[in-house]
Amino acid sequence: MSGTWWQSTVRQALRVRRRLVPEHLGHGWMPFYGLAYLLFLFLPLVFGFRAGALRANAGGGVLVATVASVIVFLPLYFQAYRTHGLRQVASTLAIAGLGYALQPANSFSNTYLIYACAFLPAWQAPVWVRLGTMVVLLAAYAVELHLLRYPMFILGLTVLIAGSVFFGNHFYYRDRQKQAALRLSHDEVKRLAATAERERIGRDLHDLLGHTLSLVALKSDLAARLVERDPRGAQREIEDVSRVAREALSQVRRAVTGIRAAGIAAQLASSRLLLETDGIAFDYRVDLPPLPDAHETALALALRESVTNVQRHARARRVEVRLWHEAGTVHLGVQDDGRGSDIEPGTGLAGMRERIEAVGGHLSISSRRGQGTRVDVVLPLPAPQTGADAGDRAEAAMGHVGRIW
Known part of the structure; x- marks a missing residue:
């Protein structure tokens, strides 16, 4: 019974994950692990920090404001993962705005600013635009800290963490793009290899069947002419046609097998x-x-x-x-x-x-x-074959037909 309940819970969790962060994005559970950083928002309640001067005050107003901000943050967070373009930009800037709005009540609201900087590398914009946006967001945060008379070490800590997160995610997304390009190159190599193999098989079949079918046609015509005046000669030509056709069939099968061969x-x-x-x-x-x-x-x-x-x-x-x-x-x-x-x-x-x-x-x-x-x-390696191959035998037979005529 417990096993069934556990499997049902896992399936439900996977459905929720796919709904919030679609599978094709390739993020897995990482967005959910990232939510653990929200715990920093509740440190003022744990240590009794008071916004503005870091004095002891763990009042209920901090808790209400923080919980309300988290409720607003979660839809913006998952939308920033699921969308792109202007909607992703709007979600990222809205998350940063939450940090500015919460700062007077919670001295750890820079957590939202760091989340926003983490989403900047995912923007579909030149790197200088993304980097410039991070500089603007941090500059605005510096102004707010100055107006609220916060110690400037908070700005230094925020810049250090936000910069590390930004560049870490920048290289992460760049590596993903390289891997996607490698996969495309791999697919292109396979496609070109398959095309080259088909062309080779086509040339082999053309060379093989061109000689063989010409020989079959000539010998069949000759047998038809000899059937009345030289029945034995006609019989020999028909036997040659049969032999050549069997040899050609065998070589065609070997050539076609090359299509399935691993290169x-x-x-x-x-x-x-x-x-x-x-x-x-x-x-x-x-x-x-x-x-x-x-x-x-x-x-x-x-x-x-x-x-x-x-x-x-x-x-x-x-x-x-x-x-x-x-x-x-x-x-x-x-x-x-x-x-x-x-x-x-x-x-x-x-x-x-x-x-x-x-x-x-x-x-x-x-x-x-x-x-x-x-x-x-x-x-x-197999020893080189000696003697005439099917094409040589075909040409020799055709020469024999010419001498008859």
Whole structure:
């Protein structure tokens, strides 16, 4: 029963959070944690401060004014998160106005001014406009403190905290914009890689089917002419047509399989995005010849699994990836400077090993506590094929047809 009540409470809390701060904004619970700073408004009641001279007086007027200001503040606070443009500007300035209005009754009303400075970096305006607005707000607060004869150390403390909050949020929003740009770049890389792959497949199919279909057409015409005067010759031509068609079908299937193959270039881009978004430096060098689809897919998936494990478990600061070939083999090395640990076989590592071994390769993983982890993959390159390929056979057959004619 208690478990059901708890789950219901959690679901209700999540609904309230999504209603006040929509999920797509990506703030999570952070706006609600920020409300804890409202406790500073009640310090005059705790310590008995009196507005204007910081003398002992914890009268009920301070409590009433402070509670009323909080009631006005909460809608403005969540509106500043949910809106943008002029409405966000108005909400931010209204929060600062609350601080000015409450200052005669509560010497800790600078809390509202600090909230306002925290929202300034979210404005859709040049940075000099946002910084200038903060200077104006603090200057107005200095004038009010002077008129109320408050000690100037309050202004110094307010400037220090407001400036720290402003620049902290400024860099936070700038990092979010960079991450969004990285995601867009990642999507663009994937799109361009997919486009290039489709173009390659199209060229391969055109080259393959152009020769093959021309051969099929010529041999079919020849068989039709020979069917009456040379039935055996016609039979041979029909058999050649059947053989060439089966070979072409096999090569088309292999070419189309490349559409689903994972590319190393795209995976390197994805790995860089994943790691650098998490604050991990990524360095790589590649020196590879053109690879069969099966080999490239095996290497790309091994790289993906290795990088994902680093991001999730290694607590690394740097990752190095090397891809090279030598003596009829291709090599992949992934080295991180993370915490290292005993290797525990899991589904991901087992799947990676199976894919590598399926193309005749070898996977080795070494890890020492405190010295990082290294993943090495070695794949043998297939021996160059000898003899005529389908296109050569097609051209030879076409030459044979020419001699017949």
